[in-house]
Amino acid sequence: MILLLKVFIYHLKAMRTHVDLIQGDITDVEDVRRAFASTKKPVGGIIQGAMVLRDKMFSRMTPDEFRMPIDPKVVGTWNLHNLAIEHNLKLDLFTLLSSVSGVVGQRAQANYSAGNVFQDSFAVYRHSLGLPACSVDLGVIEDVGYFTDRDNLSRGLKSQGWTPINEALLYKILRFSMLQQTGLPINPDTISQLITGIPVPLVPTAPM
Numbered sequence: 001m002i003l004l005l006k007v008f009i010y011h012l013k014a015m016r017t018h019v020d021l022i023q024g025d026i027t028d029v030e031d032v033r034r035a036f037a038s039t040k041k042p043v044g045g046i047i048q049g050a051m052v053l054r055d056k057m058f059s060r061m062t063p064d065e066f067r068m069p070i071d072p073k074v075v076g077t078w079n080l081h082n083l084a085i086e087h088n089l090k091l092d093l094f095t096l097l098s099s100v101s102g103v104v105g106q107r108a109q110a111n112y113s114a115g116n117v118f119q120d121s122f123a124v125y126r127h128s129l130g131l132p133a134c135s136v137d138l139g140v141i142e143d144v145g146y147f148t149d150r151d152n153l154s155r156g157l158k159s160q161g162w163t164p165i166n167e168a169l170l171y172k173i174l175r176f177s178m179l180q181q182t183g184l185p186i187n188p189d190t191i192s193q194l195i196t197g198i199p200v201p202l203v204p205t206a207p208m
Contacts, residue, residue: 009021018040018041020038020039020040020041022034022035022038022039026048026050026072026075026076026079026080027071027072027075027076027079028079029079029082029083032076032079032080032083033083033086036083036084036086036087036089037087042089043084043087043089043091044089044091044092045091045092045093045094045095045178046080046084046091046093046094046095047093047095047097047174048073048076048077048080048094048095048096048097048119049097050072050073050076051069051072051073051097052068052069052071052072052112053069053109053112054066054068054069054111054112055108055109055112056108057107057108058108058110058111061110061111065111066110066111067111068111069109069111069112069115070111070112070114070115070118071115072115073098073115073116073118073119074115074118077096077118077119077122080094081094081122081126091131091132092132092178092181092182093132093134093177093178093181093182094123094126094131094132094133094134094181095133095134095135095136095174095177095178095181096119096120096122096123096133096134096135096136097136097138098116098119098120098135098136098137098138098193099112099113099116099137099138099139100137100138100139100195100196100197100198101113101116102114102115102116102117102119102120102137103116103120103137103195103198104198116137119135120135120137120192120193122135123135123192123193124192124193127191127192132181132182133181133192134177134178134180134181134191134192134193134194135192135193135194136173136174136177136193136194136196137193137194137195137196137197138165138170138173138196138197139163139164139165139196139197139198140163140164140165140197141164141165141166141167141170163197163198164197165196165197173194173196176194177194180194
């Protein structure tokens with residue numbers, strides 16, 4: 001993860017961008033407040049990508065195991081939203097990296113799914129306030145991130161019909177989510193939520 005972060009920062013700097021690396025806990029409002037106050041340039045947009053997994057069948061989960069994947073997405077998202085308002089930031093985008101597990105469910109992920117359902121709903125809530133937001137429901141990303149060194153898990157999800165995406169397609173999806181929040185949306189039907197990673201069956205066309 002540290003190597004991936006270093007590579008990411010290197011690419012950002014290669015594009016002549018300014019990077020402030022600030023460590024903290026997104027569920028701790030004081031850490032988030034310090035992060036907003038510590039940036040050398042005003043924050044113009046937010047991508048909320050917090051993720052914690054504690055997979056277990058719901059009937060065997062402890063209360064702590066249930067809350068651990070939820071808090072970064074629920075408490076963390078509220079902290080980012082409230083602190084952006086507190087700092088009077090005019091954000092261009094507020095992208096939430098959610099998951100299709102909140103749409104179709106996934107075995108042993110009731111806790112994680114609940115956090116993603118919240119993020120999908122939160123994007124709608126921000127729109128009701130006249131604020132930009134887009135929740136992106138991601139599936140399996142095969143060449144970067146969590147599944148990179150978990151081949152067995154990735155193969156298992158593919159066998160269940162989950163369609164993986166690569167890093168290049170991920171960037172296109174994120175760009176699309178940003179375009180949905182700036183100016184006129186490309187597709188008004190997906191202004192608050194983009195669902196990816198679910199195969200869509202092709203309907204054969206009738207012969208001419």
